[in-house]
Amino acid sequence: xxxxxxxxxxxxxxxxxxxxxxxxxxxxxxxxxxxxxxxxxxxxxxxxxxxxxxxxxxxxxxxxxxxxxxxxxxxxxxxxxxxxxxxxxxxxxxxxxxxxxxxxxxxxxxxxxxxxxxxxxxxxxxxxxxxxxxxxxxxxxxxxxxxxxxxxxxxxxxxxxxxxxxxxxxxxxxxxxxxxxxxxxxxxxxxxxxxxxxxxxxxxxxxxxxxxxxxxxxxxxxxxxxxxxxxxxxxxxxxxxxxxxxxxxxxxxxxxxxxxxxxxxxxxxxxxxxxxxxxxxxxx
Numbered sequence: 001x002x003x004x005x006x007x008x009x010x011x012x013x014x015x016x017x018x019x020x021x022x023x024x025x026x027x028x029x030x031x032x033x034x035x036x037x038x039x040x041x042x043x044x045x046x047x048x049x050x051x052x053x054x055x056x057x058x059x060x061x062x063x064x065x066x067x068x069x070x071x072x073x074x075x076x077x078x079x080x081x082x083x084x085x086x087x088x089x090x091x092x093x094x095x096x097x098x099x100x101x102x103x104x105x106x107x108x109x110x111x112x113x114x115x116x117x118x119x120x121x122x123x124x125x126x127x128x129x130x131x132x133x134x135x136x137x138x139x140x141x142x143x144x145x146x147x148x149x150x151x152x153x154x155x156x157x158x159x160x161x162x163x164x165x166x167x168x169x170x171x172x173x174x175x176x177x178x179x180x181x182x183x184x185x186x187x188x189x190x191x192x193x194x195x196x197x198x199x200x201x202x203x204x205x206x207x208x209x210x211x212x213x214x215x216x217x218x219x220x221x222x223x224x225x226x227x228x229x230x231x232x233x234x235x236x237x238x239x240x241x242x243x244x245x246x247x248x249x250x251x252x253x254x255x256x257x258x259x260x261x262x263x264x265x266x267x268x269x270x271x272x273x274x275x276x277x278x279x280x281x282x283x284x
Contacts, residue, residue, distance in 0.1 A: 006284035024263030047071035095228030116200035155236035
């Protein structure tokens with residue numbers, strides 16, 4: 001199944017007086033491959049700037065923006081048309097050795113996936129393992145895909161969605177304590193829980209197309225590596241597997257490296273006024 005989607009993402013930072021900007025690192029270009037193809041793309045930047053592209057260690061496309069003049073407005077506007085082919089995950093796509101859990105990853109994959117199996121928050125391990133007892137009982141044999149879907153649902157049931165403007169994510173133990181979080185917090189919680197079960201998991205940032213009449217949004221979810229099926233997305237915020245409405249922009253071992261825009265500015269301490277973000281994800 002294929003579809004065409006338009007993604008418009010505008011971020012504005014406003015200042016009380018002109019300030020000088022350092023180089024900014026921007027994630028805004030989807031990860032192209034057999035499932036996503038960019039057919040049109042444009043980027044507009046205010047103030048005047050040069051834009052250079054590179055690929056990071058994970059293969060993400062990074063725009064490095066060097067500003068050429070001071071300004072009281074920083075505006076980055078991206079307009080994309082993408083074609084998507086939905087990759088369906090069938091249980092038979094998972095290699096025989098991994099269809100039932102627990103299983104061992106093949107020896108020739110162990111080195112490559114090792115970083116994605118190591119928890120990012122080891123001090124939260126005891127609390128997470130306690131929470132996981134309701135999802136999986138050690139010593140039992142279960143269908144791998146059913147276990148991951150059960151985990152996805154358990155995260156969805158544990159956390160109540162709350163929009164957060166603060167930078168970064170909550171620690172998994174904080175999310176458990178408060179019982180609320182943004183999509184970033186859902187994704188990190190799912191990622192850490194999967195790692196404590198022995199899976200290779202990574203953080204994904206991108207866009208999601210919402211229901212009719214809604215504009216869509218930036219979003220975060222989790223990908224888990226399944227032998228034979230590859231990296232597959234799980235969206236605990238919406239209690240579903242990632243599908244044709246999800247457009248991945250970046251994948252990372254830790255969410256700090258997946259910030260859409262990062263950079264610096266130099267000016268009076270009280271110069272910053274506000275930030276405004278508009279995202280539209282719609283059929284094209």
